[in-house]
Amino acid sequence: MVIALDVMGGDVPVHSPVEAAVKAATDFNQEILLVGDRDQVVSELAQHSYPQKLIEVFHSSETVGMDESPALSLRQKKDSSIRVAVNLLQEGKVDAVVSAGNTGASMATAKFVLKLISDIERPAIATLMPSTNRNNPFVLLDIGANIDCKPSYLFQFGLMGDAYARTVLNLENPRVALLNNGEEEGKGNQIVQDAFKLLERSTLNFVGNIEGKAMFQDQVDIVVCDGFVGNIALKVAEGTFDFVRSVLKQEVQASWMARLGYLAMRGPFKSLKDRADYSEVGGAPLLGINGVVIICHGNSKPHTIRNAIRHARQCAELNLNDVISREVSENLNLIQEGSENLSE
Incomplete structure (x- = not known):
């Protein structure tokens, strides 16, 4: 390989x-x-x-x-x-x-x-995000490939995210949710509401809407949104981690008692970094195309790109695109229905 x-x-x-x-x-x-x-x-x-x-x-x-x-x-x-x-x-x-x-x-x-996988209308960039469950990160997509989306695109993102979670995270029945401004079914704009209807009729384990504050609580395995919302959610999460890290560093250096406490807590702090540091993930796969392409931050350090190379090999070895194609074929009628409704 x-x-x-x-x-x-x-x-x-x-x-x-x-x-x-x-x-x-x-x-x-x-x-x-x-x-x-x-x-x-x-x-x-x-x-x-x-x-x-x-x-x-x-x-x-x-x-x-x-x-x-x-x-x-x-x-x-x-x-x-x-x-x-x-x-x-x-x-x-x-x-x-x-x-x-x-x-x-x-x-x-x-x-x-x-080219795109057959019957996929738009590719999506996915990334793994940490959750309160140490061994169960969740998939967030799209994080920037599509600023404006149609309901059928969001539905297809759900299918691709499900395939990614099954393949890379080895989950048998991933929980899929729509990122929204409330958990109730009628929340969100018309695009999100229409996507909700497609997702709940699909073969996916769709659990409904989820708010941003609940994403990290191990309630879902895939969070679906358009690229505008997803990119903001990602950058806010990354910025929050950097903020917490900076504040902890300032507080540890403030007194000898704090430094002593840090020595006792060094193990848990390192564990937090390993789980929440986005550089550990590596890169984000571009899902929906006929091939494995991993996209990294422009400011990625060598360690991050190294991890992205490992991630690329994993996706290729596991034949991720074959799983996506299978997900699409099982829900082809809904994909076609969503596209036809938009053209009317």
């Missing part, structure tokens, strides 16, 4: 991805194809000791900046690192792609080159 890594994307291109690749190759015995400017990549690799049989370089001559238009980059930069990496996946030369580059460009390129 070979993972293609876009080394030219992200806030710290080349350096962070190459260090991550070295860690992944060493820690997981993983074959990795580094896609980017050969001279820069080879120069960076020379700074590391690594298993040379596991890491190769594939040259690309162009880079998509973090602030570039995804549509323009797709049309004008056909030899960009993300385009070349996704082309390699489409050609069957690699098994998955990981990128910390421009999210819009990664999504647009994957959708254009790999």
Whole structure:
């Protein structure tokens, strides 16, 4: 199994991805194809000791900046690192792609080159979030791929999230909920209410609406929302974790009694970090396309990208897309009904 890594994307291109690749190759015995400017990549690799049989370089001559238009980059930069990496996946030369580059460009390129799974109308970006149950994180999607959604899109996100939870989290009957401003059935705008009706008639274990404050209480396994709401929910959660960590650090340094207490609580604090730190998850899969593409934060550190490479291998090994296709086929009548209602 070979993972293609876009080394030219992200806030710290080349350096962070190459260090991550070295860690992944060493820690997981993983074959990795580094896609980017050969001279820069080879120069960076020379700074590391690594298993040379596991890491190769594939040259690309162009880079998509973090602030570039995804549509323009797709049309004008056909030899960009993300385009070349996704082309390699489409050609069957690699098994998955990981990128910390421009999210819009990664999504647009994957959708254009790999195409969508049959009967899926829009891809969605999913991520794992911590819950009060140490061993049971939940799936949140969409976290940014689709700002404006139709009821049928949200329904399909539920199907894809269910497939992801069954495959990656090994859950037999995941609980699916709609993120809403109240638990009652009639809450939310018309789009969310219509999505509710589709979800409750599906084969999914749909448990209704859930409020943001309840997401982390181990009440559900998949939380469905549009990309605008999902991205805000994700960033608020990440910011809250950073806030708590900063406050704890300030308080620990405030007195010798606090420092003494920290020594006694160091184990639980480390456990909290391991469970809540978003860098431990790695990347977020782009669900609904014909291939495994993992998207990372632009500011991802090498450790985070290393974990994303592991996540990409896991999704590819478990044939995630086959499970999504099966979920879709079992609910095809509802998908078609939702799409037809929107066209009337």
